[in-house]
Amino acid sequence: MIFYRNNDNLMCKIFVTILQGEAQDWFHTLQPQSIRSFDELSLVFIKEYSFYCSIKKKFDHLSNVKKNLNESIHEYVKRFKAEKVKIFGCNDSITSAAFQKGFPADYSLFGELIMKEDLTLADSFTLVKKHAL
Structure with a gap:
C-alpha cells in the first residue's frame, strides 16, 4: 500500500x-x-x-436486537449486522437464532425462518432479502 x-x-x-x-x-x-x-x-x-x-459485548447482546414495527427488513438487517460486528468471535448458529428471534412472531417470515433446520446466518439474510423483494 x-x-x-x-x-x-x-x-x-x-x-x-x-x-x-x-x-x-x-x-x-x-x-x-x-x-x-x-x-x-x-x-x-x-x-x-x-x-x-x-467495550466488548457478549452473544446475549444480540438477543436484544429486535425488528421494530416501523422498520423495514433492510434496516433491521443492517442494524443487526452493525450490532453483530461488536461481538468478537460471534458463533454463527447463536447469531442466526438471535436474528430469527428478532422478528415478531406474527411476522410472515418468522415461521419460515424458525422451521428451517440448520439455517446459517448467511442463509437467513438471503431468505429475508428474497422476501423483501
Whole structure:
C-alpha cells in the first residue's frame, strides 16, 4: 500500500480487500459515498475498532436486537449486522437464532425462518432479502 499512498481511491480499494470477518461486515454497514478519502476511512476504522477494544459485548447482546414495527427488513438487517460486528468471535448458529428471534412472531417470515433446520446466518439474510423483494 505504501506504493499507492498518493492515490486515495486505490488505497481505499486495497484496504477493503484486506478486511475479513467482522471488520468486513462493519465496512458494509457504512453508508455509500460517506467516506471521501483514505485518511477519513482510516480515522473511522480506528475510531470504530478502538471503541470495541475497550467495550466488548457478549452473544446475549444480540438477543436484544429486535425488528421494530416501523422498520423495514433492510434496516433491521443492517442494524443487526452493525450490532453483530461488536461481538468478537460471534458463533454463527447463536447469531442466526438471535436474528430469527428478532422478528415478531406474527411476522410472515418468522415461521419460515424458525422451521428451517440448520439455517446459517448467511442463509437467513438471503431468505429475508428474497422476501423483501
